[in-house]
Amino acid sequence: MRSSVIVIAGEYEVLAKRLAECGYRVINIPIRHESFRFVEIDPDIIIISPSCREVGHIPDVIRRIRSRYSLLPIITIIAHSSEELIISAFRAGVNDYFKAPFDTDEILENIKKYLKPERASSQGCCGDCISHKPRWQPMIGESRAMQKIRSDIVKIAAADMTVLITGETGTGKDLVAELIHRKSPRREFPFVCVNCPSLPETLIESEMFGYDKGAFTGAVRAKRGKFELAAKGSLFLDEIGDMSLSAQSKLLRVIEKKEIFRLGGQGVIPLDVRLITATNKDPEKLVAEGKFREDLFYRLNIVRIHAPPLRERKSDLLSLTAWFIQKMNQQFGCQIEGLTENSKRMMYQYEWPGNIRELKNVIAASFINLPRRKTTLMDLPQSFKAQFETARSLPKNERRKLVSVLMENNWNKSRAARKLNWSRMTVYRKIAKYNIVEKRARDQ
Numbered sequence: 001m002r003s004s005v006i007v008i009a010g011e012y013e014v015l016a017k018r019l020a021e022c023g024y025r026v027i028n029i030p031i032r033h034e035s036f037r038f039v040e041i042d043p044d045i046i047i048i049s050p051s052c053r054e055v056g057h058i059p060d061v062i063r064r065i066r067s068r069y070s071l072l073p074i075i076t077i078i079a080h081s082s083e084e085l086i087i088s089a090f091r092a093g094v095n096d097y098f099k100a101p102f103d104t105d106e107i108l109e110n111i112k113k114y115l116k117p118e119r120a121s122s123q124g125c126c127g128d129c130i131s132h133k134p135r136w137q138p139m140i141g142e143s144r145a146m147q148k149i150r151s152d153i154v155k156i157a158a159a160d161m162t163v164l165i166t167g168e169t170g171t172g173k174d175l176v177a178e179l180i181h182r183k184s185p186r187r188e189f190p191f192v193c194v195n196c197p198s199l200p201e202t203l204i205e206s207e208m209f210g211y212d213k214g215a216f217t218g219a220v221r222a223k224r225g226k227f228e229l230a231a232k233g234s235l236f237l238d239e240i241g242d243m244s245l246s247a248q249s250k251l252l253r254v255i256e257k258k259e260i261f262r263l264g265g266q267g268v269i270p271l272d273v274r275l276i277t278a279t280n281k282d283p284e285k286l287v288a289e290g291k292f293r294e295d296l297f298y299r300l301n302i303v304r305i306h307a308p309p310l311r312e313r314k315s316d317l318l319s320l321t322a323w324f325i326q327k328m329n330q331q332f333g334c335q336i337e338g339l340t341e342n343s344k345r346m347m348y349q350y351e352w353p354g355n356i357r358e359l360k361n362v363i364a365a366s367f368i369n370l371p372r373r374k375t376t377l378m379d380l381p382q383s384f385k386a387q388f389e390t391a392r393s394l395p396k397n398e399r400r401k402l403v404s405v406l407m408e409n410n411w412n413k414s415r416a417a418r419k420l421n422w423s424r425m426t427v428y429r430k431i432a433k434y435n436i437v438e439k440r441a442r443d444q
């Protein structure tokens, strides 16, 4: 088994030396101007250790890494921290943070916790590859919608068909994909996950189909692509709606021919994988707009599962909250029992645009204040409370809400998007959907 690879973004010589002594392969990269595409490195963990001048970039750096590597453990070391910064780091997806100066042994212990054997043996590069024995996570929720999804998963898993999972961001599509694999006859074989937008255009073929030795300058040894790595198992193509048109045509060819060729390879490799794809976009709309090939869409949309937004299954809020609190209790060595009635009320009233991921991040951030027995309103992160207040002050009707925020912000779409906690694309989409025309306040 190869040694675990630890990337340190920024400087921390003492720690780097100690990790190397412990047998880890340590790679140091700069924080600034870094693309965070670890194509060759395939790290097991990343430690972000910024200089004083770089501290403010932490949330952005974490977000950029997270967008490509949804499962990669990220730890940050902060010398001059504020509560706000730590919360932003959690919201951006960090797993753990340490305040410098820290005890090196303590951080070593924590690193071990994140280096699970299955991760250390995973292979791959862009995006995350989950190997034969992934750390499976349960799917929490007893709402009618979740019960339906569970029973659909069981039925779909047994039928070896291509699946398309749709749903807003953070609704648990990755989890659904993992469950389909886990319950399928292919469960003993790999579940390989590819984050489509993180695959650079120039590397798509070598990453997906692999290459033989000497296929191009620098190909000193043969490499298996994702399709081969997933042999007899499942290949999960996440964020398929963001795949370029040229990548789509390559994928279509493989699906139609049911075979792949390695770059520079002679033989044909028959395809034996189950394809699972997911998108947080509306695939029919992408097809209508010419952004997604219709022929490919029909090949992928054989069985469909839709993960509903959290606002439509609020009865799951309490069990999800309890689950995340329990996980954080283990992580931080706390014994929090749950939420106070006021906190619960606030959680119920909120619409959760970031869905379960947002809920998880809010709970994680509430641990910063190390609540005593129950999480009070005081413990909930300030940013969440501000978001809640904004949402509450807006009209319920979505069109009216959007118009009112646009007017408030002088029709600046970026500011309106920030205020609504939507992406700019969502703002533009909704403007089109509701036929909103920029007018003076009195005309709307």
Ligand SMILES: Nc1ncnc2c1ncn2[C@@H]1O[C@H](COP(=O)(O)OP(=O)(O)OP(=O)(O)O)[C@@H](O)[C@H]1O
Pocket (backbone or CB within 6 Å): 070, 137, 138, 139, 140, 141, 167, 168, 169, 170, 171, 172, 173, 174, 175, 176, 279, 280, 307, 320, 323, 356, 357, 360
């Ligand atoms: N039902 C659930 N029970 C427990 N945890 C969940 C559940 N659904 C989602 N999560 C957790 O919420 C987070 C977001 O889920 P996931 O990454 O699967 O969402 P997604 O829909 O794939 O998001 P995106 O479209 O942004 O990729 C993950 O940490 C996941 O483990």
